Amino acid sequence: MPASSEAPTTLNVISYNCLGLKYISHYRRERLAEIGRKLALASPVPEVVGLQECWTQEDYQSIRRQTKHILPYGKYYYSGIFGGGLAILSKWPIEESSMVRYSLNGRPTAFFRGDWFVGKGVACARIRLGLRSEEVVEVFCTHLHAPYESEPNDSYLCHRTAQAWEIAKLMRGAAERGHLVLGLGDFNMVPLSFAHQLITGYASVRDAWRVMHPQSSIGSANDELERKRGRGIPTARYNLSENGATCDGVLNTWRLSKEQQKKQYKGENMIVDGTTQDPRAKRLDYIFIGGSDHPHLPSNNRWHVQDIKVGMTERHPSIGCSLSDHFSVEATLSRGENPAELAISTGPAGSGNPTFQHVDIDSLSISTYDIILSMIETYTLRERHQRHFRLSNFGISMVVAIGCFTAIWWSPRPFVAFLLMLLSTLGFGAGMLDGLIGGLFIGSELRALKEFEWEIQNAKAVAEEQRRGDQENVNKV
Known part of the structure; x- marks a missing residue:
């Protein structure tokens, strides 16, 4: 299907973690x-899709x-040793991609978790909504x-921060360029x-x-x-419709007990x-929208959230399992007409047609920056201790290895020589690994922490x- 030459008045967006x-x-x-089949048959028809x-x-x-x-246009993003697992699909051509x-992305020693090895990052795509349109959306999938x-x-709190x-x-940079901003992905955080x-x-x-459900759960x-909110335990159906829970819910077969999953694998559905209590379900998947209320854009280029839902809740038709351990989040955005109406709804969920207003990009409190700086200081101290420990292990293992090799010359028995050789080899290997991690990886991480600290x-x-300038202006008035 060829891309339209005119900018659309609505935009259908999906973010989905596929468990692939x-x-x-x-x-x-x-x-x-x-x-893939569900995306092809989805209603409304998706126009921008971010996959994790x-x-x-x-x-x-x-x-x-x-x-x-x-979705005739798409980009699969390469990163790390095993790949980042990110992809963006689009109805319109992707003009730029990166x-x-x-810079902080887990630790190689936690190989059983894999975050460092997949090279996590942000898949970025710049898409023009229509061949002759001036409307640009910048998509960030992560x-x-x-x-x-x-x-x-x-x-890993410092890493995620x-x-x-x-x-x-x-x-923020995309918003300052006056573009519509879409942040899609599994952010591994609660609201x-x-x-x-x-x-x-x-x-x-x-x-x-x-925006649509301001009273939804925060975990x-x-x-x-x-x-502490005193709302009790919601049902599975309520978690989907009101709380937007995309993960860990009882309706997802990947969250069943091991015994139940074995029965599922054997064909027992x-x-x-939906009325079952659902105490563990939470929302980890997001669609963030911003930038479209830039003051230099005409009012008809501003967007608001028209509808949003949790999708991909169906099970595989023949296997019977959920399609992923996450559900998708799917939103329809509409082009706004009246800038005066751009205000966040504070009413009950589902009331009216709420939109969003422009927020000062320096709206973070000073205490937020102080919390981050304290977090960096604590984590830096931890990593310095780790580097000292690993480099010390490297030095000790080298001394032990040399000592074992030397002792072989005076070994009275062949099996003693073998044990000394084995100890020397294992110690040398472990020491070299500690030396590489302490000298190279942790050193690189500490430099990344210094950059992060300077930025904050x-x-x-x-x-x-x-804030001082704003206060002076207030005092003058």
């Missing part, structure tokens, strides 16, 4: 083929073949580092968490779900902050009623100067 881990994910080929955990070219090409009649890797412990004890900062900078506030505050973007019903200090100084 090669060799690991069960029924990967079948599920991702079905995902689409790790293989085979699966990407399968989706492309099935959706090419509605893959921006995060998958942030996963949290493996609860905050504030998460040892740095990643949130980097994508916020990219979205109103620190990373969430950092992105919405610094990038001047709006969480599309909270699972088991989370402490959500429990595990049916869960600089942003804080700019914000303080701006």
Whole structure:
């Protein structure tokens, strides 16, 4: 289907984590083929799609073949050792594209988690909405580092905060160019968490779900902050329709118990009623929108959220499992006509047709910058201790290896010589690994932390100067 020459008045957007881990994910080929079929038949017809955990070219090409009649343009993004798993599909040509890797991106020693090896980052695409249109959308698709412990004890919190900062900078730059900004992806954060506030505050973007559902949950019903709201345990159906829960819900077969999953694999369809209580479901997948209310743009180029929903909740027709361990988030944006109406709705969910207003890109409080700086200082101290420990291990292992080789000369028995040789070899290998990690990786990480620290200090100084100027203007009035 050829791209229209005129700019559209609505824009249908989907973000979806596909669970396409090669060799690991069960029924990967079948599920991702079905995902392509669902996208091709989706209503309303998707026009911009951001995919995460689409790790293989085979699966990407399968989706492309099935959706090419509605999404003729696409880009698969390469990153890291195993690939970043990111892809963007579009109704219109992609004018520019880049893959921006995060500077803080997990640790190679956590090979069983894989975040460092896949080279996580931001897939960026610049798309012109119509061949002769001046309307440009900049799409940023990402998958942030996963949290493996609860905050504030998460040892990767500084990494995820740095990643949130980097994508916020990219979205802020696009907004300052006067372009419509779309941030899509699995952000591995709950609504109103620190990373969430950092992105919405610094990038001047709006969480599309909270625009339409401002009273939606800020975590699972088991989370402490959500429990304090006193709303009780929601049903599975309510979590989908009002809370936008895309992950860990009882309706997703990948969150069933191991025993139930075994029954599922054997063909026994595990049916869960929508009225079942759903205490663990939460929202990790987002569509952020911003930049389209730039003051230099004509009012008819401004966009608002018309509708949003959780999608891809169906199960595979023959296997019976959910298509992924996440559900998709799907939004329809409409072009606004009256700038005076650009204000966030504070009424109950579902009331009216809320839109979003422009927010000062320096709206982060000074305390936010201080929290980040404290986080950087704590993590830097941890990594310095790690480097000292690993480099010390390297030195000790070298001494032990040399000592074992020397002792072989006076070995009274062959088996003693063998044990000394084995000890020397294993010690040398472990020491070399520690030396490489301590000297190269941690050294690189510490330099990235210094860059991150400077950026935050600089942003804080700019914000303080701006606030002083604003206060002086108020005092003059």
